[in-house]
Amino acid sequence: MTSMFEHDLDAGAANYVPLSPLSFLPRAAHVWPDKTAVIHGDRRVSYRDLHARACRLASALTRRGIGRGDTVAVMAPNIPPLLEAHFGVPMAGAVLNALNTRLDAGAIAFILAHSEAKFLIADREYGAVIKGALAQLERPITVVEIDDPVRDPAVGERIDGIDYEALLAEGDPAFAWQPPADEWQAIALNYTSGTTGNPKGVVFHHRGGYLNALGNVIAFGLSDRAVYLWTLPMFHCNGWSYPWAVTAVGGTHVCLRRVAAAPIFAAIAAHKVTHLCAAPTILSMLIHAPDTEKVGFDHVVEIATGGAAPPSPVISAMERLGFRVTHLYGLTESFGPATICQWQTDWAALDRDGKASKMARQGVGYPTLEALMVADPKTLAPVPADGVTIGEIMLRSNTVMKGYLKNPSATAEAFHGGWFHTGDLGVLHPDGYVEVKDRMKDVIISGGENISSLELEELIYKHPAVMEAAVVARPDETWGETPCAFVTLKPDAALDAAALIAWCRERIAHFKAPKTVVFGPLPKTATGKIQKFVLRDRAKAL
């Protein structure tokens, strides 16, 4: 029996429109037609023109036979064509697959085959890799190449594809694109970096893109006065949904072809950047940049960082440079940010370390996250809020992926029990804040005891000579595994393994201290994450 509130009160065209972040662009073009939407080198693109260019792209793709359910791959740094593709590709009904620009030809070929991409748009910088991948691909694919004027012409090579600007010229700037018929329709496809086995294709839906973008606006305080610097790669879970979030409020996108301290500081000063997102390694890079590259600025820059928690000296050093750091946590599967370390006013009274230990936690659910739980991975029983009991972090949200493409078993495993299993181990503090203790696969089991690699890394980061550190398990006949630390020292700093181990043993249970220390640079992914699987291989080979 339906109640009177469900009778003759159905959803229709006037009161139900599928949620999609694509709607933000025509609105921005309507409200702020002449405002600068994009800055790239000397170029300025207004919202009217960004909208027209996205329409041209959608129109040209449509004319070339691309439509609903087709994959369009893009390999580019944070330049206008990749931003345009975040709108233009799904405006054609297609699915955007932004490729990690650090991948090699084999990985690209694997992804192009798995995603069944019909179209590939690539920047000439990656010409050699792209040609290598295409040679491995067993079917033809339409290739479009971007000749970015900001690219160093000495880098990269021609791909013999259609010129990107010529493709846009084929399209209609007033193209009557169709919004998705269903908000559950796919908008983007992102391959996880795949620390083991082949990468998995994470499928995003329009509903989640819309909601996560609004969540960003609210969590990060974006408005039409926002000037957002593109340090975080747009290929990394669609730049945490910021291509859509910044557009939703009519902010300005500042493109950045090369992520390095000098162009970041220069862009902040030149364009009065207000917001940026970056991996913790970028924060280290900014702090340790030579003074000649550190252009000063007289406003506060909001910086959101994710992945590993920023160590307290990093937070303090960033504040001295004029940044305000907010710590986010999430995964590709959650469209990027799922939690925020929400600042509490009473933290201001804490000392530096007290403040930093609060700020280093992953925090509470994002405004648009429906539920966050730390629980037993098998029984789903939540852990007590004691800051000690370890459980797996699980999410329930409209900002969780549709699933893994063509991988129902991995999808079912990830969604076991009606929760998304992050694979991250953490605790719930008495104040309701979550703290990640380790990736499930990064826990070191030594003599039957669990050692958190993250906890040990945090300690090593506090040593004044250390710039970066990562700890992995090293196989051991007696103990099963022992902690092995890979450490990069600060310029001009000196430290030997025995001294560091002794320093650790003074501060932590002896069995948790590293047994091995290796000095040198750390291998990283394109997004600045330390590649622990490389280090695990090295530890095994020692």
Place this chain on the structure above:
Amino acid sequence: MTSMFEHDLDAGAANYVPLSPLSFLPRAAHVWPDKTAVIHGDRRVSYRDLHARACRLASALTRRGIGRGDTVAVMAPNIPPLLEAHFGVPMAGAVLNALNTRLDAGAIAFILAHSEAKFLIADREYGAVIKGALAQLERPITVVEIDDPVRDPAVGERIDGIDYEALLAEGDPAFAWQPPADEWQAIALNYTSGTTGNPKGVVFHHRGGYLNALGNVIAFGLSDRAVYLWTLPMFHCNGWSYPWAVTAVGGTHVCLRRVAAAPIFAAIAAHKVTHLCAAPTILSMLIHAPDTEKVGFDHVVEIATGGAAPPSPVISAMERLGFRVTHLYGLTESFGPATICQWQTDWAALDRDGKASKMARQGVGYPTLEALMVADPKTLAPVPADGVTIGEIMLRSNTVMKGYLKNPSATAEAFHGGWFHTGDLGVLHPDGYVEVKDRMKDVIISGGENISSLELEELIYKHPAVMEAAVVARPDETWGETPCAFVTLKPDAALDAAALIAWCRERIAHFKAPKTVVFGPLPKTATGKIQKFVLRDRAKAL
């Protein structure tokens, strides 16, 4: 044929949760448990306690047999129980029907009968009216009465119902309430003021409440630092969704039992209010308050106003008092605000009148509004963006009502052609901003020519002696209708009808000038809207 993106990638518990603004309260209680959620007189309620009280209400209602599809009516000023009901009633699965506190017993009885309310929660101030309504109602209904400590005990009377606090005491503060199974489920019911015939019951859905609340957060710049003063009645389209919006960001609700200049200024100064919403008449009231009531404050207060456009002298006077005025437009059917007169930076260079004429427009679609059109009501052909051609304003949005309760013909008429017809006539300016010219039914047709009552009111407002004005049609044998102006003068100002008519004729086409002027106070609805239907009756009787 479904694509690979729609295969084995269904929505489930982990990645699809029905949108509901109810989710904001448990999140706020988790993130800000000890923060002040509500200020009412000397009382302070934390978010932990607001959540517990809403759970108690939901639990008590459930134990008393209230469930999905049941209506719970509340008659109260802007005090904590009405805020609690915005969460507690739908947490029980029921539908909140907040009653206009200015209605008489007959209108209340009509609404209680039409809404089939099973439960009525009422403040003792309205004891006599409630008892009168119950006497007219042909069935029993459970009555709960609120004995608000802030109420002047000389006002109102006992209703002989269950005490509100006793009802809460019946409930479980940890009640495991069920979120809506479907985001299209009804959350609230609001009766339009009904200028002609019986009021219509506008049904709100959870999806729209969630989205409009986020739209408010973004449009009005709410954050956890927001201190929101409850001047706009919560019974008026659920206070434009602000009970949910302020809670979404963990802001503080400042209740206000009596809307008058003195308590408003006092609350702003005492609690450092940052945001409030109010009808234009409240703005006039603040401006014309005696200096003894105007308590100064040293911060900028954001004030959103809706309904009639604020005349330029009102905007300027408010700015001098320390307020920043934003003009919104919407209807009960659109959950309150649907458009915003988005400030453009280049307006700052305009003179006072130029700025005010920009700011008086209804503006552009809200961040969460999907489409806004000015079009021919029959053919749905959009008008050109010339600022001159009149059409009806139409909306398409997830923030449009489900429809009118038990009134499928009115629902079908309102949604004709897949657009919600606002009944407001307006123009589209070349810059894409919409301006309301008149309610369709307020247009005066004199000698076959249309006269906009709004245009004439705007002119009369500019006369230095005028405090408020409203223009309606007066039947006329020769012309069909002629404009009749009802005018309230400023204290100590003097003006006669002939002088005002002559002043108008110098500034407007002669046929548009009023033929009749009546001086005196204007009749208003509970939300401060001038009751034109009363004036039309008076004009007819002249």
